[in-house]
Amino acid sequence: MTEAxxxxxxxxxxxxxxxxxxxxxxxxxxxxxxxxxxEAFGLVYDTGVFAFHHYAAELHEQMKFRLFTTLAPRSGSLAFLAIQILAANKIMHANRFVLMATYLNRRCGIAINHLRAPVTVVSATRRCGTYRLSGRLTWASGYGIFDTLVVGFHCEGQEFQAVVPFKPEPGFTVGEVTETFVGNAMQTVDIILDNYDVPEEHIVASHPLGTYTKNKSVSKTIHYALHGIGIGAVDALEDKEVRRAAEKRLEAVKNAFLSEKDGAELDALRVELFELVQRIVTTGMILKGGKSVLLTEQLQRYYRELVMFNANGLNSALKNLHKQAFFSTL
Structure with missing residues (x-):
């Protein structure tokens, strides 16, 4: 056997x-x-399965697929937090963050997607080795679960990433937990930064404006999560005929997105995967009857978590694909 x-x-x-x-x-x-x-996040964290940096880079994609295939059928909320910590750890590792050894051993979330906005959302001024941040961070998940956050901001024509404590401090005000129809346990909050000081040693990286958007790679993470929910939904089906058909089609779509490298094709496959899993879940609930709406039943949870994951990272291209898919069924 090889080392890999x-x-x-x-x-x-x-x-x-x-x-x-x-x-x-x-x-x-x-x-x-x-x-x-x-508690569940801690159990998983302690096994080391989020510590991708301990493994060869060529294994990471296989590991990620297996991770979400395992977590998503058990808990969409847990899988969603996994996306956050993997992204935060990857940013620290890729930029060879000086304090990386310390912060990779902590539970770190992320609040950085606003760097893709065409305007400055969080700005900073620099003075005497300190960055003073002001602005609003939205949709920061894992409050009370994550110890720290990787946050993004603009300063002097550059975009920065820094690690900060995920707790109320002077200049760091945590808002009320956002109430949603799914994933409330993740405690997603907005954060107001008002002259919040970040020491220079906590800066992970700085790049020209637009670098985060430009460097965004073709990601299959949401495909993996949707597929994981699909596996859980197939396992929950009681009708053997429907189960066989669903399993066969889900396997075909999985093979398609695993082998695909083109971003546009992956977007189309994501829409197809979402609609397939949604049909599997809905059909399973209908065949099960009224009992399917009980909170202890898996299918109703999969229905909500499916929508949660598919709402993540929806750009104009994906929205248009869903719109076209809608009209094609009329």
Whole structure:
């Protein structure tokens, strides 16, 4: 066996251990109870399955697929937090952050997507080795679960990324938890930064304006999460005929997006995958009957989590694809 194969086998063993620990919990409550979601996140975190930096880079995509195939059927909220910590860790590792060793050993979330906006959302002034930030960070998930955040801001014609504590401090005001129909346990909040001081040693990276948008790679993370929900939905089907057909079609779409590298084609496959899983979930609920709406039932949770994941990262191109798909069925 090659060293890379041994690394992947080790990761799979750790992930299987994490799955076993999770299965001992009342998983349906992870969507609404923050304390239980925090416990579940801790169980998974302690197995090391989020620590991709311990494995060869060529294994990361396989690991990510297996991670979301494992987590998403058990808890969409938990899988969503996994997206956050993987992104934060990747930014620190890719930029060789000086304090990386310290912060990779902490639970770190992310509030950085506003760097893709055409305007400055969070600005800063620099003085005597300190950056003073002002602005509003929106949709920061994991309050009370993550210890720190990677945040983005503009300063002197550059875009910056920095690690900050995820807790109320002078100049760092955490708003009320956003109430949604899914994922409330994640405690998603807005943060007001008002002359909030960040020491220079906490700066992860600085780049020309627009670099974050320009460097955004073709990602399959949402495909992986939607597919994971699809696997859970197929397993929950009671009608054998429907289950066989759903399993076959889901496998075909999975093979298509795993082998695809073109961004436009991946967008189209994401729409197809979403609609397929939605049909699987809806058909399963109908065939199950009224019992399917109980909170302890998986299918109604998959329905809500499916919408949550598909709402993530919707750009104009994806919205138009969904619009075209709608009109094609009329």
């Amino acid at each position: 194969t041994l690394g992947l086998e080790h990761y799979n063993e750790q992930l299987d251990a994490a799955a076993g620990r999770l299965d001992a919990l009342p998983l349906y409550r992870l969507d609404t109870e923050t304390a239980l979601l925090k």
